[in-house]
Amino acid sequence: SRAFGLVHTRSFAEITLDGLMKRTSNEKLVSFVREHAENTGANKLFLCEGTQSEFETLCEMMVAQGTLTKLKRPGSYLARSDPLDVARVEDRTFIASRTPREAGPTNYWRHPDELRPKLKNLFASSMRNRTMYIVPFSMGPVGSPFSIQGIQLTDSAYVAASMKIMTRMGADALNHISGIHASNPFVPCLHSVGAPLRDGEKDSSWPCDRDGIKFIAHFPDSREIWSYGSGYGGNALLGKKCLALRIASTIARDEGWLAEHMLIVGITNPQGEKKYVAAAFPSACGKTNLAMLNSKVPGWKFETVGDDIAWMRVDPHDGRLWAVNPEYGFFGVAPGTSEKTNPHAIKTIEKNTLFTNVALTPDGDVWWEGMTTPAPDGSFDWKGVKRSANDGKGPLAHPNARFTVQAQQCPVLDQKAFASMSGVPIDAILFGGRRSRTVPLVFEARSWQHGVFLGASMRSETTAAAAGALGVLRHDPFAMLPFAGYNMGHYFGHWLSVGKKMETKKQPRIFHVNWFRRDATSNSFLWPGFGDNARVLQWVFDRCNGKADAKETSIGLVPPFVSSGHRGINVSGLDLSLHDQEELVKVDNSEWVKEAEELRHFFASTIGSSTPKEMLDQVEELHGRASGL
């Protein structure tokens, strides 16, 4: 094996294989590290303990190396990625189950026996002259029976530092996996940016595979993750989409629970009654913003539990659906975030924040499109080019620029719910997406089964969160198109079966929302969104208590608008014309006939034979109602 012991300058957390073996009794962990240390040719091992000083050391190293720029805000840094490594890459994301049917028609599939040797080859010598960081982490509180631990091996200091923010990373997680008192399973996560260095070669500021080769690979049977070639977000922070959604969703299928692309928010009404709502919107469609909502309705309080991922299970004791946020931080979209739209996020990122691909102002602060003040002259765009405001050369911040920050810094974090092992009981589930046309502001499902159909029938206009065309309307069932670790038709069936574990009166009510409907003539958004979404949530809350009205339509239950009283959507104090109010809740049956036909086609031709019969029945019922039959 390589000469790990021969390193002369040892920083404090550097470790040898012998040292690791003294630290852990977990054989699987030692052999996982040994195998990949040897294959990748890493020249140092670094065990991440998760301390603050270790985080600071990593950041200082990255500043020295050019990956990070220190900002004016305390404890904060800017990273600029390679221009070809700015978002998730869905067509390079693979589910390597035994059969293509298991991965299903919406995932890219490779046979594990073909993919594993191919990856092993790519990883061979991929960490040459680099450090391999050993990153132990826990998704969910350490020690909770519902949490899942992982070990990520990575050659990216940026990833190691980000994992400290986004997960419960370090010694506690490691001791849980292999301390003196415990030995528990972990998900092996292997990651390389794919940029080995020749002896003496100078490193680049954002190393990634030179030829643009990327593989984000999942092995659901052996519960392993192998990610190669990218250092960005969901491609590289393997606890997030890879573990907590793709691998966790297959575990959840086997064990009878749900791993979802959902925010969790707590809502307290003026009478002091509290409910929790979970909501699935596709990437860059408003989860962080709804999770941190700053209420425009007086007397209503909103508290953040999670902004991206929810693990939900039926508690056998009370028969209700309980949700946990398994993450520890936020990896949020920067553009559009302002004092006006999301003051709680602005407060959250005042300090100790890692920004990626935002613009840099001349005085060393951050800027992005949608901030209330214009970019100061002489700002640098996300590629580091000096620009002047409105020079017509495109946005200064990349549209998928992000902030990475610990949840603890959110001023409206629901501390108790966030730290809870068992989570919070869910009263309502929302599905939503970006729909310029057809889909009303909000409507309610008639039953769990109808609600599952609303999830299955979600469509949304694509965003910059993934590489590819923008603004293209596509099917994104449950906002899980890029994240379901198994067959999407079976996933629909699993949702139906979880519903059956609950008595009807204990099932969360299900709604569909759309903040993005546009006026046909002006093409501007009809709904103000953001803090005013509290008005929609108020109606949802009151529906759960039987205290709000709705009208039957072909698609479900639609609210009236009211300027006084509490039984419809409260628009008092809102400058919204009667015409716009009508447009917002309009259900045009001729458009819904077309929608039903599109869904019928999607189930038949894309999801195919694994579509549950209940979904086929639902689409025919919708078609019948919308055509007036």
Ligand code: GTP
């Ligand atoms: P991921 O982190 O990619 O999963 O995204 P997300 O669902 O958390 O999306 P986020 O809340 O970050 O919002 C993405 C973009 O949508 C931002 O630019 C927001 O400003 C914008 N947005 C969020 N909520 C609203 C809304 O109610 N109305 C309008 N018009 N835009 C919104």
Ligand code: SPV
């Ligand atoms: C998303 O794309 O849904 C995200 C960002 O939350 S990433 O972690 O890059 O997947």
Ligand code: MN
């Ligand atoms: Mn997301």
